[in-house]
Amino acid sequence: MLKVHTLIYSPWQENTYVVSAENGDCIIIDPGCLTAEEQQHLVNFISSNNLNPTKLLNTHLHLDHVFGNRFVCERYNLGAEAHKDDEFWIEQTVPYAAQMGMQLEQNPPALKGYLEHNQEIEFGGSVIKVLHIPGHSPGGIALYCEKEGFVIAGDVLFRESVGRADLPGGDFDTLINGIKTHLLTLPKETIVYSGHGPTTTIEHESKHNMFF
Numbered sequence: 001m002l003k004v005h006t007l008i009y010s011p012w013q014e015n016t017y018v019v020s021a022e023n024g025d026c027i028i029i030d031p032g033c034l035t036a037e038e039q040q041h042l043v044n045f046i047s048s049n050n051l052n053p054t055k056l057l058n059t060h061l062h063l064d065h066v067f068g069n070r071f072v073c074e075r076y077n078l079g080a081e082a083h084k085d086d087e088f089w090i091e092q093t094v095p096y097a098a099q100m101g102m103q104l105e106q107n108p109p110a111l112k113g114y115l116e117h118n119q120e121i122e123f124g125g126s127v128i129k130v131l132h133i134p135g136h137s138p139g140g141i142a143l144y145c146e147k148e149g150f151v152i153a154g155d156v157l158f159r160e161s162v163g164r165a166d167l168p169g170g171d172f173d174t175l176i177n178g179i180k181t182h183l184l185t186l187p188k189e190t191i192v193y194s195g196h197g198p199t200t201t202i203e204h205e206s207k208h209n210m211f212f
Contacts, residue, residue, distance in 0.1 A: 001022060001124075001148065002124050002126055002145065002148045003019070003020045004017055004018075004150060004152070004193055005017065005019075005020065005045070006193070007033075007041070007042060007045060009031075009032040009033045009034060009041075009042075009067070009068070010032050010033070010034040010038070010064055010067055011034075012032070012064040012196065013197075014030065014032035014064045014065060014067075014196060015032075015193065015194065015195055015196060015197075016029070016030055016031050016032045016033065016042070016068070017029040017030065017152055017193060018045065018046070018051065019123070019128075019152075020049070020051055021124025021125070022125075023124070024050050024051055024052050025051070025052050025053075025054045025123070025124065026052065026053050026054065027054065027055040027056075027057060027123060027128075028042075028055070028056050028072055029056075029057045029058070029143065029152055030057075030058055030059055030065040030066075030154065030195065031056070031066070031067070031068030031071070031072045032064055032065055032066075032067050033067060033068035033071065034067040034068070039068060039071050042068065053072070053076040053078060054123075055078065055081070055121075055123075056069065056072050056073060056076075056078040056079065056080045056081065057080070057081050057082070057115065057121075057143065058080055058082035058086075059082075059140065059142065059143065059152065059154025059155070059156075059195065060083070060086050060089075060136065060137040060139055060140045060141070060154050060155065061082055061086040061087070061089035061090060061093075061108070061137070061139065062089065062137060062167070063089075063097055063100075063104075065154070065155075065195065066080075066089075066090075066093060066108045067104075069108035069109065070106060070108055070109055078112075079111070079112020079113065080109065080112055081111060081112055081113045081114065081115050082114070082139060082141075083114060083115050083132060083138075083139030083140070083141050084111075084114045085134065085138035085139035085169075086137055086138060086139025086140070087111060087139070088169075089137070090107055090108050090110065091107055092107075093108055094106065094107050115130045115141055116130060116132070117141075118130065121143075126145050126147045126148055127145070128143050128144065128145050129143070129144045129145070129146070130142075130143060131151075131182045131183070132178075133175070133183070134169075134171070134174055134178060135156070135163070135165055135171050135172065135174040135175020135176070135177075135178055136155045136156055136162075136163030136164065136165060136167075136170055137155070137167065137169060137170065138169035140154055140156055140163070141154065142156055142157075142182065144186065144190075146187075149187070149189060149190055149191060150190060150191040150192075150193060151186060151190055151191070151192055151193070151202075152193045153183065153193065153194050153195070154195045155195040156175065156178070156179060157179055157183055157192060157200075157205060157209075158194045158195075158197050158200070159197055159198050159199070159204070159205070160200070160204075160205070160208055160209050160210065161209070161210075161211070162175060162179065162209070162211050163195075176212075179211075179212075180212065183202065183205075184202060184212065186202050187202065188201065188202050188203035188206065189201060189202070189203065190202045192205065
């Protein structure tokens with residue numbers, strides 16, 4: 001059985017996810033830890049739960065979801081994996097942060113590998129399926145685990161809202177069509193873990209999200 005742990009970081013209140021298996025292996029998803037204190041919080045959480053990070057995955061590469069990428073890669077000897085269509089964001093992280101009034105020393109490291117639509121990641125006796133859903137970001141993905149009944153949706157879908165589509169490479173119609181095609185068709189009881197804010201379910205969003 002997999003467990004999904006939520007850690008909230010940075011002024012953007014970004015949800016960093018640690019998905020752990022019964023043997024202690026874990027996947028870190030979208031490490032948003034910005035400060036040294038937040039980085040240490042992540043380390044303390046992993047060590048106190050006797051976890052062993054084996055993968056670093058990004059649902060997309062907007063700066064608030066990659067603040068901790070370099071730290072995690074260096075601390076746990078990992079390489080980040082994300083969709084190739086978001087790779088252009090890596091070199092824009094430092095200048096984009098500067099536009100937001102933030103000073104970052106380095107961009108995130110280059111990707112170790114790419115995540116592709118319908119790719120299956122075997123982990124902890126379950127399969128996590130990659131769903132490419134652009135619109136918020138060109139390489140936006142969701143990570144769906146049918147066996148455990150959850151999807152980590154990044155900034156694609158929020159509780160009663162959706163991701164913004166006005167950033168470079170965004171497109172509102174593409175986003176909505178992708179959500180309808182790949183997320184709202186999942187079992188209604190599927191738990192949705194979003195990039196910001198509380199969890200929700202596919203059933204709740206089908207009934208109460210104003211965008212559908």
